[in-house]
Amino acid sequence: MRDLATGVGYLIKGQRWMAQHPRSWGFGMVPALITLVGYVAALIALGLWTDDAISWLTPFADDWGTPWLGLFRGALAVLFFGGCLLLALITFTAVTLLVGQPFYESLSERVDLSLDGHAPESGLPLWRELLIALRESTTVVIRVVLWGTLLFVAGFLPVIGQTAIPAIGFCIAGFFLTEELTAVALQRRRVPLAERLRLLRSRKLLVLGFGVPLTLLFLVPLAAVVVMPGAVAGATLLARDLLGEPTSQDPPASGDTALGTGIPGGPGPHGPDPMGPR
Template sequence: MRMRDLGVGFGYLMKGQRWVAGHGRWFGFGLLPGLVTLVLYTAALVGLVLGADDVTAWATPFADDWSSPWLGIFRGTLTALLFAFGLFVAVITFTAVTLLVGQPFYENLSEQVDRSEGGDVPHSGLPLWRELWISARDSLRIVLRVVFYGVLLFACGFIPVVGQTVVPVLGFCVSGFFLAEELTAVALQRRGVELKERLALLRGRRMRTLGFGVPLTLAFLVPFVAVFLMPGAVAGATLMARDLVPDPAAGPDPTADPDPARPGPYTFRKTDQAD
């Protein structure tokens, strides 16, 4: 059952990429925010690479008198962990910042996916400034959670064997979970689902969420890939959100677990079924 759920989550990701491949105008529309954010993050990561050695030396003055090769090994390990931590945070915050920068773009893209799939298109009914504020607030809360887990995993990285095997796997799972939360938030916010409820929904479909988020996290580690996958990721997350919180008129989700927890009511506005 768990392996099946992983496959279902990965299927959302693939369906989203196929959706934007079949709607080229929306694919190009969704690239713009990612390109802007990529430039900013590339500059930040280059700065981290150039300054990581100095930061490590500044943080470990007690090791200045250590003999070779222990000084090099110790600080080299810390420098690698510092960069890994920065990359870990960058993978998560990239999505949050891109979604914030491209809020109007991705809202329209997500609505178009809902429209093309049939049924009514949900709308929050909030003005744009209010949606931006909620998105920024929730993104900050997610980033704080990510930083907490990142620091915890960073510390666990010093545990022999476990730090080099189990910890990286846990890091990718944490990244994948919160990456999926950020992406599904675009569609779930329009359905009136608050952050606490979104996290509960995703925890209730943990394996499905990881099946969607972990492969995307791994793909985002490849330069420029995140930019080109973002439109399809938003589309796939919208398809996933449609199953997490389906249109009441559509009936129950046949792939859902028995008696799943559901959030409060949300609103729909009927629109034309235009492509």
């Protein structure tokens, strides 16, 4: 249970870090806002066409009497839309990170610098990083689709389908949401997807403590836009924890005022702050 509380704590610390850096927060919301507009339009269209799609997929039920026809297709519509919403939650993060890749990577570096004055770098050109991120995100989305299909089928089970299955769905969404967010810091450390998944599975309560509350927040209109930058900052702390790196600021060294105060605005060992002065 301690790991669960720690995961929630990293989510809160990430938001607090961004609140102390409002300029970065504002820039970080732009990619999320652009992505959100597209997703809202797609979900509205999906909502308008769900009933027609379910009717087309279940022609065998056309002759069923009331109330069975309405109950059957209504349950399918809810499960179908819920599965699409689960997929949207995961892919929203992946797409937002791809759209805002340069910013979020710099943001993650700043969090690292504020802790110990060191920000690992992948050493890869931007196009290569984007290609790797796209490939690995596609792999994650495929896994989510498979899980979503399994949960969709399990949703037909009496009682369990309406109670336990939605809870399991939130846990799965939280796990993969955390994977996408920690990937920003872990890819800079050249940690491949298979190893990232192994690390996350080794600390499931830590991951769920971070990811499940974030999943619930993402269901609130516009909340995803506001919390996304802080989620990246918090995920960087979580990634450091998984690798055994310090997650709190080291005591300031003599004369090191910029990093010693926790403000990543000083030059540090990797040159000037990539986000520029605040």
